[in-house]
Amino acid sequence: MVAETELYDALGVSPNASQSEIRKAYRKQAITCHPDKVDDPQASEKFQKISSAYEILSDEASRESYDAFGTKDAGQSAGPPMDDFMSSFFFDLNRPPPPPKARDQVVDFEVSLEDLYLGKSVHFAIEKDVICKLCSGSGGKKGAKPQKCGRCSGSGHVLLSRQLGPGLIGQIPSPCPDCEGEGTKIKDTSRCRKCEGSKTTKGKKKISFDIKKGMVDGHKIRLQGEGDEVPGAKAGSLIFKLKARKHDTFRVSGYDLAMTIKLTLFEALSGFEKVICNHLDGRSIKLSVPQGKVIQPGETLCLRDQGMPLSRGYGDLYVQCDVEMPSGYWMKLQDRNALAKLLPVPDEKKELKETENVQNAKYESSSMSDFGRTHAHSNDFDDDNGPSTQCTTQ
Numbered sequence: 001m002v003a004e005t006e007l008y009d010a011l012g013v014s015p016n017a018s019q020s021e022i023r024k025a026y027r028k029q030a031i032t033c034h035p036d037k038v039d040d041p042q043a044s045e046k047f048q049k050i051s052s053a054y055e056i057l058s059d060e061a062s063r064e065s066y067d068a069f070g071t072k073d074a075g076q077s078a079g080p081p082m083d084d085f086m087s088s089f090f091f092d093l094n095r096p097p098p099p100p101k102a103r104d105q106v107v108d109f110e111v112s113l114e115d116l117y118l119g120k121s122v123h124f125a126i127e128k129d130v131i132c133k134l135c136s137g138s139g140g141k142k143g144a145k146p147q148k149c150g151r152c153s154g155s156g157h158v159l160l161s162r163q164l165g166p167g168l169i170g171q172i173p174s175p176c177p178d179c180e181g182e183g184t185k186i187k188d189t190s191r192c193r194k195c196e197g198s199k200t201t202k203g204k205k206k207i208s209f210d211i212k213k214g215m216v217d218g219h220k221i222r223l224q225g226e227g228d229e230v231p232g233a234k235a236g237s238l239i240f241k242l243k244a245r246k247h248d249t250f251r252v253s254g255y256d257l258a259m260t261i262k263l264t265l266f267e268a269l270s271g272f273e274k275v276i277c278n279h280l281d282g283r284s285i286k287l288s289v290p291q292g293k294v295i296q297p298g299e300t301l302c303l304r305d306q307g308m309p310l311s312r313g314y315g316d317l318y319v320q321c322d323v324e325m326p327s328g329y330w331m332k333l334q335d336r337n338a339l340a341k342l343l344p345v346p347d348e349k350k351e352l353k354e355t356e357n358v359q360n361a362k363y364e365s366s367s368m369s370d371f372g373r374t375h376a377h378s379n380d381f382d383d384d385n386g387p388s389t390q391c392t393t394q
């Protein structure tokens with residue numbers, strides 16, 4: 001007793017059919033609706049249906065699973081999942097190639113932050129594969145019949161030797177290089193002169209889409225049916241993945257923006273009121289920090305609702321404050337004692353006490369990017385039993 005008979009019905013066989021009966025039934029049906037021979041979308045749909053039925057029923061493990069559970073679990077064997085390496089030993093080379101499938105294509109689309117903020121309509125032309133108009137996607141001259149590929153006997157697959165591991169060469173089923181996995185090919189002399197047998201040509205297509213307010217970096221815009229055309233299958237989608245171009249002022253993460261401003265020591269200590277940026281829609285953003293609020297170097301201020309637009313509301317703008325210290329030249333012109341009276345006095349309790357042995361250290365200007373530059377290997381040991389010799393003998 002089987003759970004359902006839909007796949008058997010598609011092929012026109014009984015659930016008790018043998019593997020050879022299933023194969024015969026599939027071949028008979030495939031001829032009547034193969035997309036290369038019959039130019040009818042319904043036939044193409046039927047071809048896909050019987051192909052997937054055959055794919056499940058021709059494999060004993062997936063057939064068993066289908067008999068027991070129906071379509072929902074078909075295709076998964078009852079046992080633990082086999083990895084690619086193991087499943088290659090059970091590959092049926094007589095199985096016909098699966099029907100062509102059009103793939104979705106994902107293309108990065110660079111866009112300015114201004115366009116993401118304000119929205120924009122984009123129009124341009126793309127180049128894509130279209131079904132050859134001369135041969136209607138058959139790849140052959142008028143009346144030319146595709147012939148069974150001699151190399152793979154029509155299965156679309158051949159066994160190729162490949163190294164599976166050290167000293168282990170195995171035979172791995174791979175798409176047939178002669179017919180590119182299709183199982184059939186057209187004789188060189190009968191090839192369509194426009195597409196030279198490739199079934200498709202390059203064509204230009206005008207497309208347009210809207211970048212809507214509220215879309216962010218990484219957002220995907222799907223244009224159904226605008227992907228490359230593949231004979232015998234529906235064209236896939238062309239998907240544009242928005243990629244925010246680097247901006248001079250703002251960095252973006254999700255719906256939030258961030259920027260860095262430079263403050264003088266005076267501004268950091270005494271407060272300020274000034275325009276810190278021109279926003280993506282041209283507005284000047286003025287920031288006021290009152291006297292009495294001291295900005296610490298590296299301190300971050302958050303401006304609510306000044307980030308990227310959401311469908312309702314806005315993200316936030318993070319302002320990182322970089323405090324610029326005055327130069328040594330400026331300091332030379334100042335009265336040190338007068339400055340000492342103005343600025344806070346160091347807290348003596350926090351200062352380290354001198355130990356018995358005091359060394360006066362010398363300094364030079366540097367950068368933390370040099371931190372770690374002194375490695376062990378710059379230290380030459382003239383020792384034959386050193387660690388480097390031991391490593392090479394392993």
Ligand SMILES: [Zn+2]
Binds near residue numbers: 133134135193194200
């Ligand atoms: Zn052609």
Ligand SMILES: [Zn+2]
Binds near residue numbers: 152153154178179
């Ligand atoms: Zn072949």
